[in-house]
Amino acid sequence: MNSDKTILLNYLKEIISLSEERALTIAEAFRSRHIKKGELFLKEGSISDEYLFLEKGFLRSFLWDTEGNEVTVNFFAQNNVVFEVASFFQRIPTQENIEALTDSYGWVLSFRELNELFHTIPEFRELGRALLVRGFIAFKERTIAMINTTAEQRYEILLRSKPDIIQNAPLKYIASYLGITDSSLSRIRKEFSKK
Amino acid sequence: MNSDKTILLNYLKEIISLSEERALTIAEAFRSRHIKKGELFLKEGSISDEYLFLEKGFLRSFLWDTEGNEVTVNFFAQNNVVFEVASFFQRIPTQENIEALTDSYGWVLSFRELNELFHTIPEFRELGRALLVRGFIAFKERTIAMINTTAEQRYEILLRSKPDIIQNAPLKYIASYLGITDSSLSRIRKEFSKK
DNA sequence: GTGATTTCTTGTCAAATGACAAGTGTTTTA
């Protein structure tokens, strides 16, 4: 079990300006969390109650659409927070699964613990808002990209923005994340490698 | 000039539980705002500083992509809040325009005013978070819909969820919102009406 | 009210992508 919160502390201080004391108070509240490769961090039907800072590893969230196809909703690389917004904040059962694509670990807070910290530490509240705003913007940009870029362009952007996906996720997950079939992605990749 | 804040008050009380006194404090802070049809509520390059509760009217946000095509990012019906998240919260110039498709009016707060209320009224802070979470979820669902539904299905969903769009927005805006060309939408609509 | 502009439809053809299936490697598992 890892109990060195240095990286968590640095992450907190990087996003907002915090006194050492407050940063420590926040970091202390987090508990260690390990997820083995293949294990589910979140299971559909349950209520997301872990606000995870992912220190090491690689996760993906996915769900099944009405035709029974698996859709990869997101990938999470280390040094990011991981949780399912709708379920976590609205306290409703989630439709998503979040699984570890590699052995992963990080630090978690429950909804109650998070709110307590929000209540007592305004700077942490700001951090929470900043992260929520970031996630919002990311999905907004992705929606727009789905409208005005080709699948090949989206693949190219993904390669540049999240290069570790290639190492960690099989092609079919990447394909459904991009909104295309795995055979199409295979062909796009082929074209792409010619350049 | 309208100065009756009844609808604003009801909106606030509907989303969160508030004492009459606090609801009034919040409502008092809002200023009246009118936008004529065709006028821009937000112009690209500026910093969004109006958190608008839209009491009456219909707006849309749009931007130009790198090829010079106009992309409709969103539609806003009455009884919703309107602002550009990235610019408003991160205090950076926006890439988006928000225009009135019909004569519109509502109530606005500046970033500073909003934060002051967040600071003094925890319930209002909750409301802010709830609305941010809602917007987040809406974009997330739209991204997923772009992945696993056809253009025709997306059109059908839009019709059901925002029927007033048909009255207020020309086909080409709806098409770029759905991620297709206006001729494709025209054909989809034709197929659709046969059913 | 008339000319200009915008909106919407429709035609043709090309390009992108999907559906399905087969085949080859690679990894997992018992």
Added chain:
DNA sequence: TAAAACACTTGTCATTTGACAAGAAATCAC
């Protein structure tokens, strides 16, 4: 280590959608 499962590529063909253009209908501006 052998069989099974998985990952990826490739082929064929169908479908969806886009690009471009023409024309009809509706709306706007003076």
